[in-house]
Amino acid sequence: MTDAVSPLLATPGAVRADGVDEGVAAHYGNPNVEQRRLEDGTAVVDLSHAGVVSVTGPDRLTWLNSISSQALDRLAPGESSETLILDPQGRIEYDAHVFDDGVTTWLLVDRVETAGLFGWLDRMRFTLRVEVADRTEEFATVGTMATDAASVGLEIAAPNGVPLVWRDPWSEIAVGGWQYASEVEHPAATWDFSEVLVPRASLTALAKRAGTGTPVLAGTLALDALRIAAWRPRFSTEVDERSIPHELDWMRSAVHLDKGCYxxxxxxxxxxxxxHPPRRLVMLHLDGSDTVLPAHGDEVFAEKKRPESEAGWRGVGSVTSSAIHHELGPIALAVIRRGVPVDAPLEVHTAETGEIVAAAQVVVVPPEAGSTAGIPRMPRLGVRR
Structure with a gap:
């Protein structure tokens, strides 16, 4: 796993990110404009701090299928998927963005997952014909919403003849998956995001070209704002030691309900x-009048239903991600207790400044999620690529 600083941070205007995205740029001067460029498919976002793990060998797909939540045994070359590694109690230990090139299965992961996932997979091989390798020093990840990743000037790696491009399946309900969100027009329908592997050595040349404006660069702040608006969970931010897939609506893309045991x-x-899952994901519209943006871990409070003379607030969860969206304004994802009423007034207490930010709840996972025995399966959205 690499901890090196990305060459793209040398691009004029680059402002370095901190926290889980340390090592790449948070923005290049104007996050709102960068969001629009990402949306229209003309920009790329540096994700070279992410991890890349490869699995080779004739048993790779059946093996991964047997130890993770998604059906991967018939993954075709060039096809993208997502899978979770769970502990025996069903809590999320790792999330992997998965695709296969006919020879190698590639797992793209957040930096904090790389060493742990590689070590766990290596220990789980037993006598199977598989080999696991950490390829982070060899390949770097670049994100884009361009329909054709090559059109934005990326040198796409293809060591086995198939371009290494992972297309996020979040935009629709995967085969065997289930959506808890009740909205017919799910915001994920417009989330057309890809992660592209490029030779790490090519980042320096990419930085030089970006200095002339081609390709356009966007930072992680822009990507996070669009991700939050699409209700898309991320391992480094939404997952804690208690998380199960149901709480984050991750059943729609990363869990196959009809596959074999795992x-x-x-x-x-x-x-x-x-x-019912004990907690649930919500999106928050935040009061931006004080220009205070809550941070990861800031506590969410709900107003208690009491007589007016006994009004009070109780802690019900915490913010997992926050951003300023170019259309929606300040927004956040938060995980709160299942029993919090969907119309309950909410507020966020910021640990850094001590200020209180009013918040309006948008239901992602409803309180009644689960108990689906006998409930007809929802139709899939869109057309699977």
Whole structure:
């Protein structure tokens, strides 16, 4: 795993990110404009701090299928998927963006996952014909919303003849998946995001070309704003030690409900069919009048339903991601208790400044999520690529 600073940080105007995105640019001078360029497919975002793990060998797909939440045994060359590694209690341990090139299966992961996932996979090989390698020093990840990644000037790696491009399946309900969000027009329908692997050595040349304006660069702040608006969970921000897929609506892209056994499947099935997830993901529209943007971990409070003379607030969860969207303004994702009423007034208490920010809740995972035994399956949205 690399901890090196990206060459693209030498581009004029680059402002370095911190926290989970340290090592790449948060923005290049104007995050709102960068969001629009990402949306219209003319910009790329440097994700070279992310990890790249490869699995080779004739048993690679059936093996990955047996140890993770998604059906991967028939993944075709060039096809993209997403899978979760769960612990025996069904809690999320790793998330991987998956695609296969006919020879190698590629797993793209957040930096914090790389060493742990590589080590766990290597220990789980036993006598199977698979080899696991950390390829982060060899390949770098670049994000884009361009329909054709080559059109934005990326040198796409293709060591086995198939371009290494992962297309995010979040834009529709995957085969075997389930959506808890009830909106017919899910915001993910316009989330057309790809992660492209390029030779890490090509980043210096990419930085030089970007200095002349081609390609246009966008920072992680722009990508985060669009991701939050699409209700798209990310491992480094939305997941904690208690997270299960149901709480984040991750059943729509990363879990196959009809596949064979895997670690954590019992919890997935029980909560989905008979129970309810203890927490749920919401999007928050934040009051921007004080120009205070809550940070990851800031506590969310809900107003108690009491007589007016006994009014009070109680902690019900925490902010996981926040951003200023170019159309929606300040927004955030938060994980709160399942029982919080969908119309309850909310506020966020910021740890850094001590200020209180009013918030309006947009339901992503409804309180009644789960207990689906006997409920007809939702139709898939869109056309699978």
């Amino acid at each position: 670690r954590g499947q019992e919890t997935v099935a029980k909560v989905h069919n008979l129970g």
